[in-house]
Amino acid sequence: MSESHLACVKCGHQYPINLINTRCQDCDEPLEVKFELGKVAKDWFQAQHADFFAERYAPFYSYLNPDPTLALGEGQTALVPSAHLKAKIGLKDLCFKNETQNPTWTFKDRGTACSIQNAAALGYKRFGTLSSGNMGASVAAYGGRAGMQTFIMLKDNVPREKIEALTVYGALAFKVSGDYGQLYDRLLEIGADYNIYFSLSDDPLRVEGYKTLAFELFEQMQGQLPDYLAVPLGSGGLWRGILKGFEELRAADITSTMPKLIGVQAQGNSPTVDAFEKGLERIERFENSLTLDHVLENPYPPSGNQVLRKLRTYEGILLKVNNQEILDAMLLLSREGIFAQPASATALAGLIQAVKKDLIASDSRAVVIVTGSGLKYPPVLKEFNFSMTSVELGQLPQVLESAIK
Amino acid sequence: MSESHLACVKCGHQYPINLINTRCQDCDEPLEVKFELGKVAKDWFQAQHADFFAERYAPFYSYLNPDPTLALGEGQTALVPSAHLKAKIGLKDLCFKNETQNPTWTFKDRGTACSIQNAAALGYKRFGTLSSGNMGASVAAYGGRAGMQTFIMLKDNVPREKIEALTVYGALAFKVSGDYGQLYDRLLEIGADYNIYFSLSDDPLRVEGYKTLAFELFEQMQGQLPDYLAVPLGSGGLWRGILKGFEELRAADITSTMPKLIGVQAQGNSPTVDAFEKGLERIERFENSLTLDHVLENPYPPSGNQVLRKLRTYEGILLKVNNQEILDAMLLLSREGIFAQPASATALAGLIQAVKKDLIASDSRAVVIVTGSGLKYPPVLKEFNFSMTSVELGQLPQVLESAIK
Numbered sequence: 041m042s043e044s045h046l047a048c049v050k051c052g053h054q055y056p057i058n059l060i061n062t063r064c065q066d067c068d069e070p071l072e073v074k075f076e077l078g079k080v081a082k083d084w085f086q087a088q089h090a091d092f093f094a095e096r097y098a099p100f101y102s103y104l105n106p107d108p109t110l111a112l113g114e115g116q117t118a119l120v121p122s123a124h125l126k127a128k129i130g131l132k133d134l135c136f137k138n139e140t141q142n143p144t145w146t147f148k149d150r151g152t153a154c155s156i157q158n159a160a161a162l163g164y165k166r167f168g169t170l171s172s173g174n175m176g177a178s179v180a181a182y183g184g185r186a187g188m189q190t191f192i193m194l195k196d197n198v199p200r201e202k203i204e205a206l207t208v209y210g211a212l213a214f215k216v217s218g219d220y221g222q223l224y225d226r227l228l229e230i231g232a233d234y235n236i237y238f239s240l241s242d243d244p245l246r247v248e249g250y251k252t253l254a255f256e257l258f259e260q261m262q263g264q265l266p267d268y269l270a271v272p273l274g275s276g277g278l279w280r281g282i283l284k285g286f287e288e289l290r291a292a293d294i295t296s297t298m299p300k301l302i303g304v305q306a307q308g309n310s311p312t313v314d315a316f317e318k319g320l321e322r323i324e325r326f327e328n329s330l331t332l333d334h335v336l337e338n339p340y341p342p343s344g345n346q347v348l349r350k351l352r353t354y355e356g357i358l359l360k361v362n363n364q365e366i367l368d369a370m371l372l373l374s375r376e377g378i379f380a381q382p383a384s385a386t387a388l389a390g391l392i393q394a395v396k397k398d399l400i401a402s403d404s405r406a407v408v409i410v411t412g413s414g415l416k417y418p419p420v421l422k423e424f425n426f427s428m429t430s431v432e433l434g435q436l437p438q439v440l441e442s443a444i445k
Numbered sequence: 446m447s448e449s450h451l452a453c454v455k456c457g458h459q460y461p462i463n464l465i466n467t468r469c470q471d472c473d474e475p476l477e478v479k480f481e482l483g484k485v486a487k488d489w490f491q492a493q494h495a496d497f498f499a500e501r502y503a504p505f506y507s508y509l510n511p512d513p514t515l516a517l518g519e520g521q522t523a524l525v526p527s528a529h530l531k532a533k534i535g536l537k538d539l540c541f542k543n544e545t546q547n548p549t550w551t552f553k554d555r556g557t558a559c560s561i562q563n564a565a566a567l568g569y570k571r572f573g574t575l576s577s578g579n580m581g582a583s584v585a586a587y588g589g590r591a592g593m594q595t596f597i598m599l600k601d602n603v604p605r606e607k608i609e610a611l612t613v614y615g616a617l618a619f620k621v622s623g624d625y626g627q628l629y630d631r632l633l634e635i636g637a638d639y640n641i642y643f644s645l646s647d648d649p650l651r652v653e654g655y656k657t658l659a660f661e662l663f664e665q666m667q668g669q670l671p672d673y674l675a676v677p678l679g680s681g682g683l684w685r686g687i688l689k690g691f692e693e694l695r696a697a698d699i700t701s702t703m704p705k706l707i708g709v710q711a712q713g714n715s716p717t718v719d720a721f722e723k724g725l726e727r728i729e730r731f732e733n734s735l736t737l738d739h740v741l742e743n744p745y746p747p748s749g750n751q752v753l754r755k756l757r758t759y760e761g762i763l764l765k766v767n768n769q770e771i772l773d774a775m776l777l778l779s780r781e782g783i784f785a786q787p788a789s790a791t792a793l794a795g796l797i798q799a800v801k802k803d804l805i806a807s808d809s810r811a812v813v814i815v816t817g818s819g820l821k822y823p824p825v826l827k828e829f830n831f832s833m834t835s836v837e838l839g840q841l842p843q844v845l846e847s848a849i850k
Contacts, residue, residue, distance in 0.1 A: 113523020
């Protein structure tokens, strides 16, 4: 086996690096990229200027032969300090990593940017995914840019507006009726048969892309990592990627500590949290998943078992929040100046719950990953009290006078 | 008059810097900020690391006493090289400055970020604007973050969805019936009466915020400025700000050249282009303005005359494009991986027209400013041919086989 390879996250069984969409034949667990990572000088990060992740963080992507023309300016998003909430909920420090500033306005672009590098390097001319939402838009954007014919597979209940926002990038949309769980497995076979690189949620290269969040936080916090990092928990890929990034920073001797991860699911779909609370080693399929914006709605997250294992290793926190907590968190975030989609506000809702339950100390420093833009799912705004004043121009001064605080 | 002051862009008449919403009493033209700007060392830019614009570009904001806590991570957007279009339309170099990566997903945040600094420094506790669109959302986000009571004035035909996307930030929305031109003037009086800092399109501090686009382009292009810069032309504030930035780079002895600006309006509202074509010194009010997404729809742009004057000084290009050219440009941009709102695609449509008309040479290097996200106005997607295939899971291989190229 060459230096760079894939390995099962559970048993460590090794596979060649050029496989795609493969899980461990023994464990049915996801694979991850293994590569030679030596020590990196402590001041290495201070000298970095390139924007393209594979150049900026080159030692952590030594197995890639990256093509910067496939990039879209993903990552390098703002770390925004809390203006009001820090004092309100009682934390020593609180920042928001604003992933809505990515090219298609969600964190998914970090994963897709790395995945498309792999697809191009392996000679694929066709790219695709299974998603009606953030991942679909991201894969459509990068696939089109790379000049690949791009195939987006959708559940059969997806509204037209969501499909329009994918196909504008030039992707072909297929609304597939039938069992969704089966569809996932069939896609792996179909991708192999028709040379389509399906970038699915447990593509090891997606996870590699999410590592950049750890590296950026290290840079932006000038080496002072937060105590806690709150992350919405869907498939588990984002969670795994961030953790792998921190593990690699430690392996490279750049840091010695790791932030604790707070993974948060909505009550409407909490398979990973439920398995954790029951002390299970394997997640169980969640029945009748329903979340506010359908983003965190995978009933059987492909990286769920790995999240459980890592969580036990690193003593993280897993929580679920209800719809009202999510909506409250959305409004609180908006008052800080960040309009997030409900799935993204889930992380803040979990952090607030963790503080209320005294799971974390009030002198803690926390970062919340805000994964996607509120513009991705405006219908949720109907959940809020709506207030608007109609007024004749002549009456405006009087009306303003009564409104002014 | 102190070193820093406001001055009429036409006659140069000086005003104190602490005035807001004031136009020249003699010329009825906008004012701009004047301040002491010495030479800046050529390698000064290479040493900059701060993200906050007023720190990163400190010599160009020496008149501010900036508060970084009011910032939201505006600017520092990606400069994305063209993947396909450069060759297709025949240019030596073509890049897109992706302003959709700003905190509220349009370039307006650069202006608002600077405007709110002024509001806070002058002691205002109330902030506001007149806009149902991008500026409204931006002002709402920054106003709320600053803890100011924020007032957004709207035309009386604005749909509820657009208001929801403003009020989520905590701003108060007022739908005002009556003459819209009068409303603008009345707001200036009302702002003075009720101590509301209305950040309107010709606020000199907004223009100061837009200067950052020039500075970032200089940094990102490593000192090699493009020959042409295509910009959508609305109120004229963005255009003025970018130009002022390049003028200041030259005054500071950092550059000796200036890119030529290509200002583009939609045929549905082209007061500045029409005045230019007629050789007028003052724009005329455009009757029955109607554009695809209502963004570039100000029939009497407050900075229009100044655009005309500067255009003659610097030999820029002004063009208008029709709806089909805008929609075509939107699709072309999407294929590069950037989904822009129609107003933003206007700039690319103008550049393409300029190439077709041989107004610019094919060995030119051009940058297009992509001002705002396509998620801001999804209804326009209905203008495109919509294609989606419904398929039973069992039939998917056959259907894919016929779709594959």
